[in-house]
């Protein structure tokens with residue numbers, strides 16, 4: 001008697017794929033923008049971790065290219081020199097919200113990009129159109145590859161990088177609140193000095209020609225001045241869940 005042929009498996013596989021598609025939530029793209037010290041990084045990381053999304057700190061990428069320019073003795077007051085060198089560094093961002101990483105030419109840049117020197121020079125470097133074009137493309141590629149979706153934070157995410165994001169949030173806070181928060185981190189720097197530095201960076205970022213810091217018309221504005229960080233996180237999680245439910 002001939003042996004019974006194996007049962008075809010095609011049907012079972014297709015049922016599994018169909019039911020997975022029915023139960024897995026669609027990838028969600030969240031853009032969080034706002035001035036310095038409004039809580040973008042803390043909020044975005046926590047929201048992404050809670051919802052199982054990837055996380056991208058775009059400020060870290062602009063800081064990374066600025067650090068490379070400084071290290072390679074490119075004059076950060078010379079836009080033409082910056083533009084010529086812009087494509088040279090290889091910037092790689094790790095998007096796990098529990099342990100975000102950033103490397104430049106294979107070197108861990110997480111520490112060096114947070115120095116006062118980088119902070120003072122990053123607005124000039126990030127204003128150069130060639131820098132923005134390269135970094136914007138990198139950000140779009142990272143967002144497109146995020147399996148469950150991503151929370152991307154910065155200054156121009158809702159307006160330029162991801163204009164079709166499912167949810168756009170624009171965080172604000174009074175200069176006093178932002179300076180007090182930052183001074184808590186920068187031991188030994190007084191609140192007034194921190195406030196002036198924040199406002200100077202905001203003015204440069206809002207005043208540049210190419211994709212300035214701005215609220216997208218369809219962004220939800222959240223003033224965090226009187227809110228705890230947990231309240232802001234909860235608010236954004238609720239907004240994302242509402243968008244997901246409506247998809």
Ligand SMILES: Nc1ncnc2c1ncn2[C@@H]1O[C@H](COP(=O)(O)OP(=O)(O)OP(=O)(O)O)[C@@H](O)[C@H]1O
Nearest residue numbers: 035036037038039040041042043181224227228229
């Ligand atoms: N609602 C809040 N209440 C109190 N402290 C907060 C709140 N949100 C953030 N912080 C604190 O303020 C500091 C700045 O927050 P964070 O780095 O998230 O801001 P940011 O908008 O990403 O700033 P930057 O654009 O300069 O990177 C952190 O120490 C953070 O813990």
Ligand SMILES: Nc1ccn([C@@H]2O[C@H](COP(=O)(O)O)[C@@H](O)[C@H]2O)c(=O)n1
Nearest residue numbers: 058059060062122123126154155156205
């Ligand atoms: N989408 C973005 C994000 C950041 N920048 C520039 O980088 C600077 C550093 O950002 P932090 O969030 O790390 O403070 C910021 O001041 C901008 O100059 C940007 O241009 N676009």
